[in-house]
Amino acid sequence: MKIMPNDLGRQYSLHAAEYEQKAVEVLRSGWYILGKEVEEFEKEWAEYIGSRYCVGLASGLDALWISFRLLDIGAGDEVIVCANAYIACVMGITMNGATPVFVEPDEYDNIDASRIEEAVTSKTKAILAVHLYGQSCDMTAVMEIARRHGLEVVEDCAQSHGTHWKGKTAGTFGRVGCFSFYPTKGCGAFGDAGCIVTDDEELAKKFRVYRNYGSERRYHNQVVGANSRLDEMQAGLLRVKLSHLDAFNQERCEIAARYDRELKNSRVHLPRIRPGSDSTWHQYVVHVDGRDALAEYLGEKGIGTIIHYPIPPHLSEAYAYLGKKKGDYPIAERYADEVLSLPMYNGMTEEEQTCVIQAINNWEP
Numbered sequence: 224m225k226i227m228p229n230d231l232g233r234q235y236s237l238h239a240a241e242y243e244q245k246a247v248e249v250l251r252s253g254w255y256i257l258g259k260e261v262e263e264f265e266k267e268w269a270e271y272i273g274s275r276y277c278v279g280l281a282s283g284l285d286a287l288w289i290s291f292r293l294l295d296i297g298a299g300d301e302v303i304v305c306a307n308a309y310i311a312c313v314m315g316i317t318m319n320g321a322t323p324v325f326v327e328p329d330e331y332d333n334i335d336a337s338r339i340e341e342a343v344t345s346k347t348k349a350i351l352a353v354h355l356y357g358q359s360c361d362m363t364a365v366m367e368i369a370r371r372h373g374l375e376v377v378e379d380c381a382q383s384h385g386t387h388w389k390g391k392t393a394g395t396f397g398r399v400g401c402f403s404f405y406p407t408k409g410c411g412a413f414g415d416a417g418c419i420v421t422d423d424e425e426l427a428k429k430f431r432v433y434r435n436y437g438s439e440r441r442y443h444n445q446v447v448g449a450n451s452r453l454d455e456m457q458a459g460l461l462r463v464k465l466s467h468l469d470a471f472n473q474e475r476c477e478i479a480a481r482y483d484r485e486l487k488n489s490r491v492h493l494p495r496i497r498p499g500s501d502s503t504w505h506q507y508v509v510h511v512d513g514r515d516a517l518a519e520y521l522g523e524k525g526i527g528t529i530i531h532y533p534i535p536p537h538l539s540e541a542y543a544y545l546g547k548k549k550g551d552y553p554i555a556e557r558y559a560d561e562v563l564s565l566p567m568y569n570g571m572t573e574e575e576q577t578c579v580i581q582a583i584n585n586w587e588p
């Protein structure tokens with residue numbers, strides 16, 4: 224049996240006719256950028272998340288960097304982010320010239336809130352709370368620290384579409400919640416797409432202007448903006464996806480629950496979910512003693528896995544200019560050597576799950 228780490232075709236085939244009908248509808252409409260599908264999707268996404276406003280954008284990275292740009296956070300400013308974040312989180316900060324300040328993750332793979340305060344300096348302007356792998360950061364602690372030090376909070380919810388912290392949806396705590404709809408994400412588009420949510424009416428308006436060359440009225444440009452528009456095809460297809468998102472999240476929860484129950488190998492440490500959070504299981508990430516050996520063994524059995532992520536941002540070539548070295552963030556560095564994402568996708572059969580479980584339980588390095 225061949226098992227992919229993720230198989231987008233499976234999820235597609237669950238509702239193929241609905242996507243195809245919507246795609247034809249958009250093609251025939253004769254209107255392709257910022258139109259009725261985008262407007263409807265923005266309303267539906269804001270309602271789903273529980274925010275007042277949603278603004279569709281071209282990608283998750285755009286959601287991040289435009290957030291910092293519009294919050295006026297740039298050169299000379301510092302933004303706190305977890306040291307095991309995805310590289311795009313850090314790029315969202317540095318694209319405006321701001322400096323990322325890394326904080327180690329805790330045993331839940333998210334930022335260790337007890338270490339945030341020691342990273343705050345007179346230059347700190349914001350905390351970027353990344354809800355990694357599908358579970359929420361400790362948003363009670365993050366918001367309390369931000370309040371005490373007068374910091375903005377931006378949430379990166381690219382991997383947590385519909386995740387909750389104490390019953391409130393991720394993305395509704397900070398000033399802005401940023402989402403990516405990259406195809407592998409919970410509510411994945413059929414290309415690139417993203418959005419922000421916020422309760423701040425002025426800020427939502429600024430995003431609308433900024434994403435379209437800084438203009439609300441065509442050819443009347445108020446600021447130097449960007450082209451970060453959401454297109455009608457993606458928005459229309461995302462509306463179909465959204466109508467099934469709770470079911471998709473539920474299905475992945477069931478797969479995760481089965482992995483939790485049945486995976487038994489003393490070298491494979493199962494994901495821990497922080498009390499107060501739930502998880503939408505964007506990834507099922509185990510920490511492994513001998514990770515590379517397990518990945519190779521599973522690969523030989525036809526079971527694909529992915530590492531999220533093998534190089535922490537402070538050690539990536541792109542960020543050599545930050546002057547960080549190995550040993551600066553030992554926990555994040557250890558995680559990069561331990562983590563392994565097991566196959567997890569909508570439409571994964573019980574037989575495939577069994578195959579993964581048996582292979583891992585039988586692994587003896």
Ligand SMILES: *Cc1c(COP(=O)(O)O)cnc(C)c1O
Pocket residue numbers: 282283284285309311312353379381382403404405415416417
């Ligand atoms: C995917 C992702 C992004 C970037 O989103 P794109 O749409 O690919 O630009 C940012 N942050 C996190 C945590 C992500 O997983």
